[in-house]
Amino acid sequence: xxxxxxxxVAALTALAALAAIGCAPAVPxxxxxxxxxxxxxxxxxxxxxxxxxxxxxxxxGAEVLDRAVSPDPVQRRDxxxxxxxxxxxxAADGRVLAxxxxxxxxxRRVEIPNADGSLGGERVQEDAPIVTLQIPRFAEAAVxxxxxxGAPEPELLGEVRP
Numbered sequence: 243x244x245x246x247x248x249x250x251v252a253a254l255t256a257l258a259a260l261a262a263i264g265c266a267p268a269v270p271x272x273x274x275x276x277x278x279x280x281x282x283x284x285x286x287x288x289x290x291x292x293x294x295x296x297x298x299x300x301x302x303g304a305e306v307l308d309r310a311v312s313p314d315p316v317q318r319r320d321x322x323x324x325x326x327x328x329x330x331x332x333a334a335d336g337r338v339l340a341x342x343x344x345x346x347x348x349x350r351r352v353e354i355p356n357a358d359g360s361l362g363g364e365r366v367q368e369d370a371p372i373v374t375l376q377i378p379r380f381a382e383a384a385v386x387x388x389x390x391x392g393a394p395e396p397e398l399l400g401e402v403r404p
Contacts, residue, residue, distance in 0.1 A: 289340075289378030292316045295386065297402055299346075300370040304388065304400025307372065316342070316378050326391045331377055331404070334384040344375055346390070346399075377404065 292315055296308040322328075322343030331340040348371045353361045377386060383404045389396035 289315060289380055291379045293377050293379045293404055295375045295377060295402065295404070296372060297375065297388070297400070298370050298372050299388070299400050304402050306402050311379065316340075316376050327389065327399070328391070328396075329375055329377065329386055329388045331380060331383050332385050332387065333380070333382040339380045339383060340378050342377075344373055344388075346371060346373055379404075 291311065291313040294308075294310040294312065295306055298305050298307055320342045322345050325343040325345055327346040328341060328343045330338050333339055347368075349365050349367045351363055352366050353363050356362045373388070375386070375388075377383075385401050386404055387401040388399040390399055391397075
């Protein structure tokens with residue numbers, strides 16, 4: 243009885259360890275482990291490095307001020323995922339290739355001398371804020387659209403060609 247209990251505990255421990263690393267037995271027909279990773283990699287296009295775009299969001303439309311290509315990939319973690327602004331990289335057929343947040347600073351704090359000579363601070367709204375985006379480089383990328391989250395639909399801030 244004691245040996246059977248030890249064997250059962252050992253088997254459950256082994257199954258728990260396999261489940262933790264993604265190798266647990268699956269439901270018949272379910273894709274898991276390396277097969278699942280291969281399927282996900284095939285579905286997502288491969289990026290060849292990254293592209294840094296400096297974009298001015300002018301009232302007349304967005305314009306690219308600077309482009310810089312890098313062999314380094316975009317970091318996996320999206321530090322701006324909770325921001326109200328984000329971009330999407332689209333293929334020519336309308337597929338979304340990537341979506342990430344970015345920080346849009348539409349106002350700046352400036353210091354202005356007061357009448358008595360001391361400095362006072364004010365917030366000044368920018369007419370054409372400038373943002374820098376680090377986007378994955380996709381061969382099939384056709385357009386990058388910048389959005390602000392809104393209800394019921396996101397507001398399009400501008401679009402540029404990568």
